[in-house]
Amino acid sequence: QVQLVESGGGSVQAGGSLRLSCVNSGDTYRGYCMGWFRQAPGKEREGVAVIDRHGGTDYEESVKGRFIISQDNTKNIIYLQMNSVKPEDTAVYYCAARNALTCIAADTPDYTYLGQGTQVAVSS
Numbered sequence: 001q002v003q004l005v006e007s008g009g010g011s012v013q014a015g016g017s018l019r020l021s022c023v024n025s026g027d028t029y030r031g032y033c034m035g036w037f038r039q040a041p042g043k044e045r046e047g048v049a050v051i052d053r054h055g056g057t058d059y060e061e062s063v064k065g066r067f068i069i070s071q072d073n074t075k076n077i078i079y080l081q082m083n084s085v086k087p088e089d090t091a092v093y094y095c096a097a098r099n100a101l102t103c104i105a106a107d108t109p110d111y112t113y114l115g116q117g118t119q120v121a122v123s124s
Helices: 105-110
Strands: 004-007 010-013 018-024 032-039 046-051 057-059 067-072 077-082 091-099 118-123
Touching: 004 091, 018 032, 018 091, 018 118, 032 067, 032 077, 032 105, 046 067, 046 077, 046 105, 057 067, 091 105
Parallel strands: 010 118
Antiparallel strands: 004 018, 018 077, 032 046, 032 091, 046 057, 067 077, 091 118
16 A cells, blocks of 8 residues: 655745655555646546656646755655746645656646645745
8 A cells, every 4th residue: 555645835936945844654665656746626537657667757838947856765755946937836746656668747636645734835
């Protein structure tokens, strides 16, 4: 069983940085795609970034060059480094995982395992 717990959300001014963390405290088998999706008020869930077991990554177009997803396999943690944030990045960010061979950011809202979410608020 995969159990995901996010941390690191908060408030930040536009242009600033924030780092989100997600710990998998359950099944430690690293055969999963792990990633992040977000949901802003009144909007649908949007895949943000994903990383596979080999460190391969995929990003949603609007965050490319600004966000970086990384992993620490020894601690079973993934991170989302958010740089040059914009007000439109404001959302609840969820960590997600699924056992799959191909990892695509856009698929993360449909992943099997989800965290409880962490709020990110970007002010202009």
